[in-house]
Each structure stands twice: as structure tokens, then as C-alpha cells.
Amino acid sequence: MKAGVFITGTDTDVGKTWATLAWMRRLRADGYTVAGMKPVAAGCERRNGRFYNRDALLIQAACSSPADYAAINPYAFEAAMSPHLACGDISVDPERIAALAAALHATADWLVVEGAGGWYSPLDAALDNAGLARRLGLPVVVVVGMRLGCINHARLTVAAVERTGLRCAGWLAVRLSEAMPGFEGNLAYLQTHLSAPLLGVLPYRLEPDFTELGQHLCPPNWQMFDLRQNF
Numbered sequence: 001m002k003a004g005v006f007i008t009g010t011d012t013d014v015g016k017t018w019a020t021l022a023w024m025r026r027l028r029a030d031g032y033t034v035a036g037m038k039p040v041a042a043g044c045e046r047r048n049g050r051f052y053n054r055d056a057l058l059i060q061a062a063c064s065s066p067a068d069y070a071a072i073n074p075y076a077f078e079a080a081m082s083p084h085l086a087c088g089d090i091s092v093d094p095e096r097i098a099a100l101a102a103a104l105h106a107t108a109d110w111l112v113v114e115g116a117g118g119w120y121s122p123l124d125a126a127l128d129n130a131g132l133a134r135r136l137g138l139p140v141v142v143v144v145g146m147r148l149g150c151i152n153h154a155r156l157t158v159a160a161v162e163r164t165g166l167r168c169a170g171w172l173a174v175r176l177s178e179a180m181p182g183f184e185g186n187l188a189y190l191q192t193h194l195s196a197p198l199l200g201v202l203p204y205r206l207e208p209d210f211t212e213l214g215q216h217l218c219p220p221n222w223q224m225f226d227l228r229q230n231f
């Protein structure tokens, strides 16, 4: 199987990384080999003259096989702001990312890619997440951070993914608080107003065991992400 997924979200800080790590752990629990990628990251710390991002380090640790950090996160910008500002005069090259993604994908059954921010968040002055996802050509999963306002953001994001010409394979609800007022009503509304299927509800876990968190994913079948299918 050669499968892949591009994980976007309704915003920054909505649980994309929690969902990415849960997804990778679940795939490994289900017997697949997995490589992960955070192509562009803003908000990095400098160590020995290089920049490292928390998300990318967690994704690197979740891969089935060791992978160079620079392959997982080729664009690591120090400033914790929109990448089009944090990048300075660096241009993000989608062809370089696609080549690195292909090399990572050659090492595993699955490639899981986490975007930066939301669907239309810029990655530099010219490219945004939508453009990168289109170049990678992976099925897209939308992470919906369950908080007031998520219905509008989720519907806008799924519509935008589909307008990009990519398949929105599903969405994940991520609990960002112990008890969101009207949680069930919001979940039910989204289930009837999003064209993509709900693939799981990730519970509220401040110190998550990502293998446990991965058990809350309920994909209809992993085959729907097999890139050899015509979808």
C-alpha cells in the first residue's frame, strides 16, 4: 500500500499536530510503516546554529524509520508568526518539498504531512498551504478544533479544499476543552453539513499518549487513502 494524507485545520492551534501524531501512531498500531513531514514551520528554537520546531521533532520521533530532520522540516523559520513573514527572503520551493516527500514516502507505506496554520495560510510570499497540497496531490483531512466558531471555519475550509480540486477524505473533531457548551449539537451539525465523513473525535488530553489517542480514530477504511486508487 502507498497511502498518504495532508492534514490541514480550521486554524492554527486547533490540534493538527495532536491529530497527526495520533494518526501516525494508529497506523503503526495497525501494522503500517509511516513517515511524517512538517514541510514548513514557523516558531522554531535555535540549537547549534540550526532551527528546530516542536511539531517537526514530534513527527520525526513518530516515524517508523529514522529520518533526517532537514527532510522532515526543510523550511524552519524562527519567528512564531505567519510563515510569509517569518521566512524573510527565503522562498519555499514546492518542488523541493515534493522531492523530499517522495523520498520519505519511498521508505514507508504511508506519508503523513502536516500543514502550517490553516488551508489558506501563506507559506511564503507566493505559496500557501492549498498550493503545496495541490502539488503533493494527497487526500486531505481537515482537523476541526471544537470551539465556538468552528462550524463556519470547518465549512469554509472543506469548501476551499474541494475548490482546490483535491479530495477532502474526511475531518477530525479535536476537543480543545474539557467541556465545550453544545459540543454534541455542534458535532451533529457538522456531520450533516460537511461533505466529508467524520473520521474520529479526539478527546481532551493535555498530556496525551498518542497511541491511545490514535485509537479514537475510526476511518471507514485505510484503503480510501491508497494513492494507487483513482479518486
Ligand SMILES: Nc1ncnc2c1ncn2[C@@H]1O[C@H](COP(=O)(O)OP(=O)(O)OP(=O)(O)O)[C@@H](O)[C@H]1O
Residues within 6 Å of the ligand: 009, 011, 012, 013, 014, 015, 016, 017, 018, 019, 055, 115, 116, 117, 118, 174, 175, 176, 177, 202, 203, 204, 205, 206
Ligand atoms: N486533544 C487535545 N486535548 C487537549 N489539548 C489539546 C488537544 N489538541 C490540541 N491541544 C492543545 O492545543 C495546542 C495546539 O495543538 P496543536 O499543536 O496540535 O495545534 P496545531 O493546529 O498543530 O498548531 P500549528 O498551527 O501551530 O501547527 C496543543 O499544544 C495543546 O495544548
Ligand SMILES: C[C@H](N)[C@H](N)CCCCCC(=O)O
Residues within 6 Å of the ligand: 012, 013, 041, 042, 043, 079, 080, 081, 082, 083, 116, 117, 118, 120, 121, 122
Ligand atoms: C506560528 C504558529 N504556531 C503557526 N505555526 C503558523 C500560523 C500561521 C497562520 C497564518 C494565518 O493564517 O494568519
Ligand SMILES: [Mg+2]
Residues within 6 Å of the ligand: 016, 017, 018, 055, 114
Ligand atoms: Mg502543529
